[in-house]
Each structure stands twice: as C-alpha cells, then as structure tokens.
Amino acid sequence: MAVVTCSGGSGRTYFGPDGQQPAGTAVVVEEVRREGDLRDLLTALSEHSDPQGWWIEAWFGKTRQPPSGHCISGTTCPLLWLVDRDGRAIRPSIPVDRSGADKADARHAIAHLPIVSRVEHSLDVPTASG
Numbered sequence: 729m730a731v732v733t734c735s736g737g738s739g740r741t742y743f744g745p746d747g748q749q750p751a752g753t754a755v756v757v758e759e760v761r762r763e764g765d766l767r768d769l770l771t772a773l774s775e776h777s778d779p780q781g782w783w784i785e786a787w788f789g790k791t792r793q794p795p796s797g798h799c800i801s802g803t804t805c806p807l808l809w810l811v812d813r814d815g816r817a818i819r820p821s822i823p824v825d826r827s828g829a830d831k832a833d834a835r836h837a838i839a840h841l842p843i844v845s846r847v848e849h850s851l852d853v854p855t856a857s858g
Contacts, residue, residue, distance in 0.1 A: 731762045731769065731841055732809045732817070742852075752854035759849060762841035766810075769837035778826040808838070 735758050744751035809817040823831045 729763075729766055729813070730811045730844070731766065731838060732811055733760050733762070733838065734758065734807045734809075735760075750855050752852055755851045755853055757849045757851060759847045760843055761811075761845045762838065763844045764841045766841070769834065769841070772831065772833035772837045773820050773822065775823045775831060775833065777823045777831075780826065780828065 736755060739753045739755040741750050741753050743749065807819070808822065809819050811817045822834050825831050
C-alpha cells in the first residue's frame, strides 16, 4: 500500500491572442508517492474530528478556520490518496481539529513516510468564456 499526495504549486496566467484578456492559468501540481509502514497514518486517520466551534465564539474573537479542504496559512495542504498494490485508490477523510485544520497526527505520519517518487504535472486551466 502507498500514500500519494498532490499539492498545488505555482501558477501563472497566460493571455489570449489579443494579449489583453486572460485565456487561462498554467498550474504546476506536485505528486509525491510514499511507501512504508502505514500503521501510524491509518491510526491517525481513524481518529474522530473534534467538534466544530460555535458561532458565538466568533463574537468573542475566536474565528473558525476554513475546513480541511482549504489550505490554512503556514501549513501544507496536500490532497491524499491511499493506493493499493493494484493501483486502486481511495481518498480518505482527514480528521480536523476544532478550528477546522487537519490534525497534526495525520500530517506528521505522512511526513515520516519515505518518498519513493516525485513527479511534477503541468496543467492548463482555461478561463471559462462567458
């Protein structure tokens, strides 16, 4: 079994033939494959998420962070897949803390698995024409 993470890297806007209107964005995504003993990661993924903050906490200045699908400043924000020997993959839910950030145990377990391969993918994302 392996762990594959993908994280968005840099992106640049490219322009259409007129040179004035954006035509899309060229994005570089990094795919990292890690293998090894997944027991710590599976244990971390089996934890329950903490209860989310109450709306009244915002009143007292304790604002809730974005949910785990969004990057929080100062942390990594990879997408995560567990891949079996036959190449079948699932995307597990990562438990979150009260603020909505991924729990540190899961991030720590991923970071300690040895990297087997690293690939950069260049993707063109065209601007939707209206």
